[in-house]
Structures are given as C-alpha cells and as structure tokens.
Amino acid sequence: MDGRQAAGSWLSGPRAAAESMGVDFGYRGEQLGLPKEGRGSVASVGRRIGALFIDWLMCLLIAYGLFARGESTTAGNWTLGIFFVMTALTVGTVGLTPGKAALRIRVESIDGGRVPFVRVLARTVLLCLVIPAVVWDRDTRGLHDRVARSVVVRL
Template sequence: MDKRRAIGSWLSGPRAAMEDAGAELGYPGEQLGLPPQGPGSVARSGRRLAALAFDWALCMFIAYGLITDGYGQKTGNWALLIFFVLSVLTVGTIGSTPGKRLFRLRVIALDTGAPHPGRALLRTVLLCLAVPALVWDRDGRGLHDRIARTVEVRF
C-alpha cells in the first residue's frame, strides 16, 4: 500500500481502514437488528452531542438560578448533580431527557425496549464518569450503553 492510501485510510477512520482491508462491517445497528436509517436507527454522534450539550446547558441554568454564591463558582458541581437526577428520572421513565426529546432521540433497552429505572441509573452513573461515554463500539454505542444494555435511537 502506498503512503497516500495509508494516510487516507487513517484520516478516514478505522471503519474505512477495515473496509479497505476487505472486512464487511455493515451499518451501525445492524448487529442489534435496527434499521439502517430513519426512526428506530442508531442515533448519530452529532445529534447525541447536541442533546447532551442542551441538557448540560439546562442543568447549568437551573444550578445558577437556584444555587449561586453571587459569583456562580459552585454551579458546576450542582449542575452535575442536577444532570444526574434529571437523566435518571427522565430516561428511567420516558426514555429521553429534554435534550434528547428536542433532537428526537430516546434510549431503549435491547431486550425489553422499555427503559428501566435500574438501567437508567447505571447508564447515568457511567455517563457522569465521562470515560465510558468516550469509548464507542462499531455500532456507535458508548461503553455506558453497552454495560447497561441500552441503545440511543432516533424516533
């Protein structure tokens, strides 16, 4: 393989490099039995990050309005607590946070389809640790979703 092709495959990411090597990866969510696009398909990272940013901004706004020392220095820790409670309650009951609802996303359990409060708790604890959310599989699920046996889909 020449240098240009090797660099091109590196810039395109591991999926492109694997496909260049002849591996059939399929589309994200194929192994989970989800459609390739449209409602029920695996949510793409852009929408997921936008929903997370919206939820975090909402939690910061609430924390700043409720718990401020005049300078707003302690709102970050409280915002994380508010984010935790908001995520556990909303994902565990209706399957989506306000940000996910705005961007037309929801969290489903792989085996039952309906979100479960215990899974929502586990998923949110891991999400708040941040590292599991940064490790993704080839279906686009974070480690927090894999451990909780959930997937974030479009609706």
C-alpha cells in the same frame, strides 16, 4: 502488502484498511437488528452531543437559579448533581431527557422497550464519568450504553 499499501492503510485508518481487504462492517445498528435509516435507527453522534449540550445548559441554568447567591463556582459544582438526577429520572421513566426530546431521540433497551431503572442508574453514573461515554463501538454506542444494554435511537 507493499510499502505504498502499508502507508495508505496507515493514513486512512484501520477501518479503511480492513474494508479494502474485504471486511464488511455493515451499517450502524445492523448487528442490533435496527433499521439503517429513519425511525428506530441508531441516532447520530451529532444529535446525541446536541442533546447533551441542551441538557447540560438547562441543568446549569437550574443550578444558577437555585444555588448561585453571587458565587458562580457554587452553581457550577451543583450542575453535575442536577444533571445526574434529571437524566436518571427522565430516562428511567419516559426514556428521554428534555434535550433528547428536542432533537427527537430516545434511549431504549437493545431488547426493545424501556431500560430498567437499575441499568439506567448504571448508565447515568458512567455518563457522568465522561470517559465511558466517549469510548464507542462500531455502532457508535458508548461503554455506558453497552453496560446498560441500551441504544439511543431516532424517533
């Protein structure tokens, strides 16, 4: 590899460098046996962030309605607890939160079907810690999904 190739691989990133050397990464979800597009394919990062935003906003409104009493910091502190309970209950029972339903995505076990409730609890705890949710693998699954053996798919 000459100096120009080394600089090019540094600028374009490790994935582009590996692809230029012949490594085939495939599409998101291929290793999980999911389709490339359409129903059942891995949901895009944009949809998942949008669903998270909708869910958080809804929990914030609930917290303000229940706990504000003239002080906004109290409601802000309750938002995470409400988010935890809502996410654990809705994903554990029907596989999706209101935000995910609005954007037509769902949490499923990588084996297919619903995620067992114990794994949903572990997933929700890690999601609330934030950092595990933003560390992704090549299928754009966060560590919280890897621990729970789940994947967010399109409906």
